[in-house]
Amino acid sequence: MPLTITSAPRQLSDGNTAGTVLGRGATDLISFYNATPIVQPSGNAEAAITRGQACGTIATFTSAQSAPTTIATITTTEQAFTLFSGTGGAFLLAAGDVVYLNKPTSQAGLGVGNTRYSASNSLGITFSNFTAATLTPTAAELYSGVILRGFNSLSPVLTPVSVAAHTVREQQFPVTGLRVGELVQVVKPTAQAGLDIMGARVVSNNLLGISFGNVTAAAITPTAAETYTVMCLGGLDAVNNEMIAQINPGNQQLTVATITTAEQAFYATGIATTDTIKGVAKAPYTGAGIAGYRASAANVIGVAFVNPTAATVTPTTSIVMQVSFARPNPAAPLVLYTPALVPVSVAANTTAEQTFTVTGLIAGTPVWVNKPSAQVGLGICGVRVSATNTLAINYGNATGAAITPAAEMYTVGNFQVPYNVTDNTTSGACTMLQTACGVSQQQSILSNAHRSALVSLGLEAGA
Incomplete structure (x- = not known):
């Protein structure tokens, strides 16, 4: 029978009011755009995103x-x-x-x-x-x-x-x-x-x-x-530029002379001079306060202690500090x-x-x-x-x-x-x-699973 060529697109549906189905089940091999036919894509990567998740x-x-x-x-x-x-x-x-x-x-x-x-x-x-x-x-x-x-x-x-x-x-x-x-x-x-x-x-x-x-x-x-x-x-x-360094200074604390300030260096692997130190939370000292903070060198956080009293003060040892800082370009965890x-x-x-x-x-x-x-x-x-x-x-x-x-x-x-x-x-x-962010991770997993399925079916080129 000779091949009929027309300028109109070929209609796959015959107008059946009940609709048109490709494949009789999940194991039928189907593809588009001359891709290799595959069974229906499946797996837990395609699971619905859980809503109402807490931050981790x-x-x-x-x-x-x-x-x-x-x-x-x-x-x-x-x-x-x-x-x-x-x-x-x-x-x-x-x-x-x-x-x-x-x-x-x-x-x-x-x-x-x-x-x-x-x-x-x-x-x-x-x-x-x-x-x-x-x-x-x-x-x-x-x-x-x-x-x-x-x-x-x-x-x-x-x-x-x-x-x-x-x-x-x-x-x-x-x-x-x-x-x-x-x-x-x-x-x-x-x-x-x-x-x-x-x-x-x-x-x-x-x-x-x-x-x-x-x-x-x-x-x-x-x-x-x-x-x-x-x-x-x-x-x-x-997912966030904000990080916290929880530091136990051990016995590093220096003595702060009367009516002055002194900066103490605390070692924190990974701190960069491009990090912005935003705040330091710490249990209160008797006679000493925190006057400032900075990333003073690679791997070092400098905390300035102030002593407004008439006697020298040594901050208490092993009092844990929470140092909040912003990192311009944090690595993937x-x-x-x-x-x-x-x-x-x-x-x-x-x-x-x-x-x-x-x-x-x-x-x-x-x-x-x-x-x-x-x-x-x-x-x-x-x-x-x-x-x-x-x-x-x-x-x-x-x-x-x-x-x-x-x-x-x-x-x-x-x-x-x-x-x-x-x-x-x-x-x-x-x-x-x-x-x-758990939702963000699930979105990435689901998006990649959908992309993989569409490419395998031939519905996307995948470029």
């Missing part, structure tokens, strides 16, 4: 732990760390917070796993000992990390099955709201001797994988019907990377740190990692940024035979605000606080 906080911290206790052989132990010292701190660890923690060094045989709120300002950290000898975490180290507050986390009630002795094994759970390709963190609400979380991942839409590690010689069943906390993030965008990593073999019954080049990682910042597949006996027992563009992963092998992690593409999340490099009673401490 992203807190980057360091915390010195002077004397961790010894971990017995072939078991796990939870230790309670007091995160923030000083008097008058406005931001302290609270129930509902989600913590991402990095140990600053690696110790062979020692793993760091589940982190949870255990009491006001107290973080429960589970340490694992894979070896036949006792191990003590290095004393006086500066642990660093990020606290997320006010985000829309998920709260599934999970009942895991038994975990065999001397192994790490993934268990999978349906959790509505998980999005493929995002960074996930899982918090078990209680500690169990011998048991730890050694990795998590988004297996597929609404499916969570948790790698439970059992370093002991007997099977362990995780407590049934517990409410876990699950945080799934596709990155976090900067969280950036995701998907590097292809090729690890080497991990010996039996131990942990081993391996380093990889991941371009974009910022030295002195917290990091989190999801391995994209599960391997029996193998877990992730700590991560850190060991240098610029360098990721360190501490792999744990709970079995009696060597294991080589698969070469694959990991999900790496870099929290980009630097943590303070000093935290003790002499040099003081600083926690950086940023605001985050």
Whole structure:
């Protein structure tokens, strides 16, 4: 039959009053503009935006732990760390917070796993000992990390099955709201001797994988019907130029002579001379006041104290200050990377740190990692940024035979605000606080999902 060519557009509809449908179901392959036909796009990235959300906080911290206790052989132990010292701190660890923690060094045989709120300002950290000898975490180290507050986390009630002795094994759970390709963190609400979380991942839409590690010689069943906390993030965008530095000055306070002013320098990693210091909130001193403030140098906030009295005054030590400042161009709080990593073999019954080049990682910042597949006996027992563009992963092998992690593409999340490099009673401490908008994050996720669907269908070119 000869091809009919007309100058009028071809009408797809026949004028049926009930309408015209393309495809009989979600699995029918459809496309436009000569694109490759696809099934109906779907996934939690297309979920409706939750209205009425509160504003969230992203807190980057360091915390010195002077004397961790010894971990017995072939078991796990939870230790309670007091995160923030000083008097008058406005931001302290609270129930509902989600913590991402990095140990600053690696110790062979020692793993760091589940982190949870255990009491006001107290973080429960589970340490694992894979070896036949006792191990003590290095004393006086500066642990660093990020606290997320006010985000829309998920709260599934999970009942895991038994975990065999001397192994790490993934268990999978349906959790509505998980999005493929995002960074996930899982918090078990209680500690169990011998048991730890050694990795998590988004297996597929609404499916969570948790790698439970059992370093002991007997099977362990995780407590049934517990409410876990699950945080799934596709990155976090900067939404506010306003930030707060919560500073504990420690014993840095200088003496202010009678009827004069004196400026004290407080160390705060990341402060730039282009930052505008807007105010300092602090518990009142007897005989001394705050007369001014500025970013006096890189990483330094200068606070001028005034003494109007007839006697010299020394401001009280360890009284926490909240310093409000504006930053002209703050970095995104969280950036995701998907590097292809090729690890080497991990010996039996131990942990081993391996380093990889991941371009974009910022030295002195917290990091989190999801391995994209599960391997029996193998877990992730700590991560850190060991240098610029360098990721360190501490792999744990709970079995009696060597294991080589698969070469694959990991999900790496870099929290980009630097943590303070000093935290003790002499040099003081600083926690950086940023605001985050959950609605803004959901809008970005939904917009990108819609764009991807339209491009895949051929309705947009995607340029």
